[in-house]
Amino acid sequence: MIRCQQIRISFGGLQVLKGVDLSVQEGEVLGLMGPNGAGKSTLFNVLTGVHSPDSGTIFLKDQVVRLRNPATAAALGIARTFQTPRPLLGLSVFENVAVATADHDLAIRCLQKVGLQNQRDRDSGALNLMDRKRLEVARALALRPKALLLDEAMAGLTAVEMEEATSLICSLKESGVAVVWVEHVMGPLFRTCDRIAVLDQGRIICDGTPDVVSKNPEVLRVYLGEEF
């Protein structure tokens, strides 16, 4: 569904992505992990037209796409959540979702999906962190995405909430969305993903099934001492 090839980008001499290849099929959930500063969020920014890469190509359904700005990406069906939620303050929860879609019923369904329907008329600034993350997901879903990029949806959630979030991601998978899911919390990631890619210092060092990745020596080196 979405694929990128040899993406490179640097900021003022600092090379953040050094030739990243990645692909996700429809109905596939790809986990993307990597230590802090590896370039995960930057890759999302490239895939959503926030930054244009210095070089490299992005394909959507095997067509080369040029993402001039985030709105282009959204219109093409590439939706994302932000690592630090960015609710549109001053807009109600419902209005936040309505920005993404003119379809009232769809907006309501998206709110129900993440469990925010009872708070639809609250100012989005009044939401706590957990609900802000839910709102991020609801808004992204309202774009009816072909590809959904989730940037740390689980950090700070309780075990029960993580279960809910995991089943939500599984239901997306069934509806044929291609999901790229960045997460530091590894339990749910390894249980849910079809495939996992590991980004380290701007390079993909491993890309395979959870099983393969968990035994890869280079991944073990990067995550030395951490439990899988």
Place this chain on the structure above:
Amino acid sequence: METVFNPYILHVGIIGLYYAILASSWNVVAGMTGFATYSHAAFASLGAYVSALITLYFGLPILISLPLAFFCGALFGGLLGKLSLRLNGTYLALVTLAFSELFRLFLTNEDQWTRGALGLKVPLLWSDSENGVVAQKIAALMIFGVVLVSLMIFIRRVRRSRTGLHLRAILSDELAAASLGVQTEKLRVWVFSASSAVASLAGALYGHYLGLISPEMGSLSQMFLILAMTILGGMGTWLGPVIGALGLEILSEGLRDFGQHHVFLYALVVLLVFRWRPQGLLGGRR
């Protein structure tokens, strides 16, 4: 009856409406969309000069020069929006301020067509003496009133539309809005263009009402007056800028009798309003 139809009071009303149009249209860019520009007075001046030159040198009627002034404002406003696409905050302020000052300096130093700082005599809305002064002023008041009311209705309709929701989204967080599919760049150019067009139309009308224009129409002190009126009335609110503009204009005229204390009293009233209502008179409402 005599007091209401006194030419002086009518004049104050007309000038108040002129500023209300400028403040309301500036509020659309600055208060409702979040791009604080400093070129709005310059666009009023642009409109005034475009309309003046067209009537003076091409002999076209005001009824044709007004839409052309509006169109020029739209064109240059859109262009400025496009050129400043990647700029926000202080940078946007500096660029629009520079544009505004360059235009004013150009007018001041150009003396072949616009007579520079001396000012330019402009055809009046009505050739003199036909009806009395009072009748002419009432007619002018109605014209400015119709423009203001149409503008206010238009703004209200836009705010309640999807575009209005998108503008509020941009005001809140441009990047988040864009990532939800809001065409932030297109809307920005559109809003710059529409708002500048209205300023140019108001400026053109103002010129034909006064019969004399000068480069000072687009000076920064005019810009800051528009800014003060908008903030005083309530930035981002629908009716606030109108209240702020009419209020400050009437206040400033009313205090004229106090002679040299007038500026002091004026500042005092403005400070007191901000002391009690930091959000502006209508702040917090929409």
